[in-house]
Amino acid sequence: MDFLTLLQVLDTTIRLATPLLLACLAGLFSERAGIFDIGLEGKMLASAFLTAAVAAVTGSVLIGTAAGIGAALMLSGIHGLASITFRGNQLISGVAINFLAAGLTVVIAQSWFGQGGRTPQLSGSARFETIDLPLAGEMRGDIPFIGPIYAELISGHSLLVYIGLLAVPVTWWVLFRTRFGLRLRAVGENPAAVDTAGISVVGLRFAAVAICGLLTGLAGAYLSTGLQAGFVKDMTAGRGYIALAALIFAKWRPWYALGACLLFGFLQALALRPDVIESTLGFEVGVQLLDALPYILTVVILAGFVGRAIPPRAGGEPYVKER
Amino acid sequence: MQKMPQWADVVLIPLISLILAALLSALVILAIGENPWAALKLMVEGSLGSTYAWGYTLYYTTNFIFTGLAVAIAIHARLFNIGGEGQAMLGGLGVALIALFIPWPHWSLALLGGAVGAALFGAAWALIPAWLQAKRGSHIVITTIMFNFIAAALLNYLLIGALKPSGSMEPATGRFPEATHLPTFQDMFSTAETALFRGAPVNVSFFVALLACVAVWALIWRTRLGYEIRAFGQSESAAKYAGISPTRIIVVTMLMSGGLAGMMAINNVMGEAERLVLNAVEGAGFIGIAVALMGRSHPFGVLLAALLFGFLYQGGAELALWTSIPRELIVVIQALVILFTGALDNMVRMPLEAMFLRLRPAPKPARKTEPAE
Incomplete structure (x- = not known):
């Protein structure tokens, strides 16, 4: 594998890792506050659809993204209602949300656009354009090694990629350096203690779920307007579950989440380039194995063979004020 | 203390949840510019209107009974088996291997062998998650969930590679030999004059599904193991104190759950397709969740809920055929049923409980008379 091919694969890695990263951080907020969320997939899907649909009609990707975030927030609201207000089973609620999004997106897409459950192809201002960072063109040729890395790998992504990367330090700062973050983590470990301190458990958990909706909304918007040009049925293709896997892989920590998502993104990028694997390793690796690898790695991590992944202690438990 | 009578818990709550889901679905149909009443009539006609329609409805019902029982039996041990999809896929692999590589003399033996193979493969796929839950937490x-995806990748790999007959372009196994053909309802019930269930895929495995219902009922409520499973589900610490091994219960329950999900394959792989194709399960593993929740984890409830979903599934296919309503509407209905019967259960339950408490003809008057004497 020569240098340029490597850069190409890594470039694809960053693009494929972005939706995973945004969804993974979304899950991080939710689960750190004690709300399990296996509905990441559904929220991404709903947002991907509404973003593409509104962008196609208005021609503006920003209005589209706002609508997409709205869709994800609505599903988050349902999840919050079920798991916080009515103290239902959070896992079942997540499953329901995934199916709700999978069904509704196609039904509505068919009704609005009549193209077999997809939105029209997006182009121009209805998509996120790539941003060329300053000096990218000059550095490409002039500076060896670092120049191409800067120009090919770091520059030339859409806005949401940079937002995703920026979200990692922001998440870390919010969770570990602010009062809100401390309370949010506490509510995921010991809600009774938070309640005793006079802070609203319900309010904090709803805030966490809302942040989760915002981030999955961005992830979905990137899928249909950044990565691809339009919505197609089931376009998340299990990414919400991979993000969930990455979250466990990262043991519910933001910087590790970046690493896990880049790793899983790299596996996805490799699966697109079987020729590269074959020329590098000298033998063929089944695409299916690469597809399954994130899940297999997560099971291994869960088994505790490579460091133990301990979830937030109050995760999945509805909080009942008085016993 | 029981806040409301048993019948309210068993009948009223699922019914109200179902009505809520149906109302919302009707709104969705209205919103996309179709008539919900006409849609319902079309669904009833297309899924219950003829023996052919019944043949499809019962075929789907058979699938959902197996996956519903799989989820239900796990719920009794307070385990949420969301992996029915993957276990059913592996069941399909088991059936395919047994049908393709063993020369069966008669369909009845092939059915037996297929059921055993399907159950073994499905159970094997549930074994690792069960063991990890029991031993490593x-x-x-x-x-x-992870195993669902791993199963999909594995089947993809096998159907493109080792199991595909040479020369074929399609990712599927070859046709099963004629001797493994299971009698369909058409073969069983048609007479020379009248052809019933013509061309419908419902087959003898429907009766196996009914037997499975009875077997699960007997197991859960009439055996020591079933008692232990329920005790474990009610309180793990109490079960431990009573000398019940959590590891054993988790592993055994999940093996049975996986086995039941896997046994779905005798219907869809052996009975209908007669070969293993990609995505043979078609989401039936997930519908099992809705079926088990709706059926309150009781085998008889599962049977009724599976019938309901069989009706929805076949009716939805008819809708997609005759109207502009896409098939995915069924996924929406399924989601709403899961939401209302599973996650928003308390939303329906709390007001109902309050109502029953108020309606209760309190024993207060009886007590009042005492001090007077």
């Missing part, structure tokens, strides 16, 4: 929901 890894959350079974996450591991079974």
Whole structure:
């Protein structure tokens, strides 16, 4: 594998890792506050659809993204209602949300656009354009090694990629350096203690779920307007579950989440380039194995063979004020 | 203390949840510019209107009974097996291997062998998540989700590679030999004059599904193991104190759950397709969740809920055929049923409980008379 091919694969890695990263951080907020969320997939899907649909009609990707975030927030609201207000089973609620999004997106897409459950192809201002960072063109040729890395790998992504990367330090700062973050983590470990301190458990958990909706909304918007040009049925293709896997892989920590998502993104990028694997390793690796690898790695991590992944202690438990 | 009578818990709550789901679905149909009443009539006509329609409805019902029982039996041990999809896929692999590589003399033996193979493969796929839950505390929901994806990748790999007959372009196994053909209802019930269930895929495995219902009922409520499973589900610490091994219960329950999900394959792989194709399960593993929740984890409830979903599934296919309503509407209805019967259960339950408490003809008057004497 020569240098340029490597850069190409890594470039694809960053693009494929972005939706995973945004969804993974979304899950991080939710689960750190004690709300399990296996509905990441559904929220991404709903947002991907509404973003593409509104962008196609208005021609503006920003209005589209706002609508997409709205869709994800609505599903988050349902999840919050079920798991916080009515103290239902959070896992079942997540499953329901995934199916709700999978069904509704196609039904509505068919009704609005009549193209077999997809939105029209997006182009121009209805998509996120790539941003060329300053000096990218000059550095490409002039500076060896670092120049191409800067120009090919770091520059030339859409806005949401940079937002995703920026979200990692922001998440870390919010969770570990602010009062809100401390309370949010506490509510995921010991809600009774938070309640005793006079802070609203319900309010904090709803805030966490809302942040989760915002981030999955961005992830979905990137899928249909950044990565691809339009919505197609089931376009998340299990990414919400991979993000969930990455979250466990990262043991519910933001910087590790970046690493896990880049790793899983790299596996996805490799699966697109079987020729590269074959020329590098000298033998063929089944695409299916690469597809399954994130899940297999997560099971291994869960088994505790490579460091133990301990979830937030109050995760999945509805909080009942008085016993 | 029981806040409301048993019948309210068993009948009223699922019914209200179902009505809520149906109302919302009707709104969705209205919103996309179709007539819900006409849609319902079309669904009833297309799924219950003829023996052919019944043949499809009962075919889907058979699938959902197996996956519903799989989820239900796990719920009794307070385990949420979301991996029915993957276990059913592996069941299909088991059936395919047994049908393709063993020369069966008669369909009845092939059915027996197929059922055993399907159950073994499905159970094997549930074994690792079960063991990890029991021994390492890894959350079974996450591991079974992961195993769904691993199963899909594995089947993809096998159907493109080793199991595909040479020369074929399609990712599927070759046709099963004629001797493994299961009698369909058409073969069984048609007479020379009248052809019933013509061309419908419902077959003898429907009766196997009914037997499975009875077997699960007997197991859960009439055996020591079933008692232990329920005790474990009610309180793990109490079960431990009573000398019940959590590891054993988790592993055994999940093996049975996986086996039941896997046994779905005798219907869809052996009975209908007669070969293993990609994505043979078609989401039936997930519908099992809705069926088990709706059926309150009781085999008889599962049977009724499976019938309901069989009706929805076949009716939805008819809708997609005759109207502009896409098939995915069924996924929406399924989601709403899961939401209302599963996650928003308390939303329906709390007001009902309050109502029953108020309606209760309190024993207060009886007590009042005492001090007067």
